[in-house]
Amino acid sequence: MAAKVISGKEQMAPVTQHSGQIIDVESVKCECCGLTEECTPAYIGRVRERYEGRWICGLCAEAVKDESLRSHSNITTGEAVKRHMKFHKAFKSSIPPLNPTEDLISAMKQLLRRSLDSPKKDGSRSLGRSNSCFSAIPGRRSH
Secondary structure, three states: OEEOOOOOOOOEEEEEOOOOOEEEEEEEEOOOOOOEEEEOHHHHHHHHHHOOOOOOOHHHHHHHHHHHHHOOOOOOHHHHHHHHHHHHHHHHHOOOOOOHHHHHHHHHHHHHHHHHHOOOOOHHHOOOOOOOHHHHOOOOOOO
């Protein structure tokens, strides 16, 4: 997929997909981390609707979900976004990491661990497994 970015905030840039269909995209910046992405206007609208008029990237959206799940009281999505933005602001003002790639990997690992360890509000997000996958391999015996 090819895209032509027009300079300026949220201007339209046509994109031609492999099927030959032309789709308009906008360049939009995450209000939490500043990441810029190109998305369709419909997608941008859905994200802004979900996050009280703010556009946030997928990584920050996951952090907001995690913030909501870890909260001991029911908080609104808006409050979870505010908490994440506060955390991100404090993180950005700290000393820059020596190795940004390793720091990002470590942060993602920590986020995943917290999301797996946090109490679930509903039982639909379970990622555990009940048995070892090795017992299903032919010729393999459990010890």
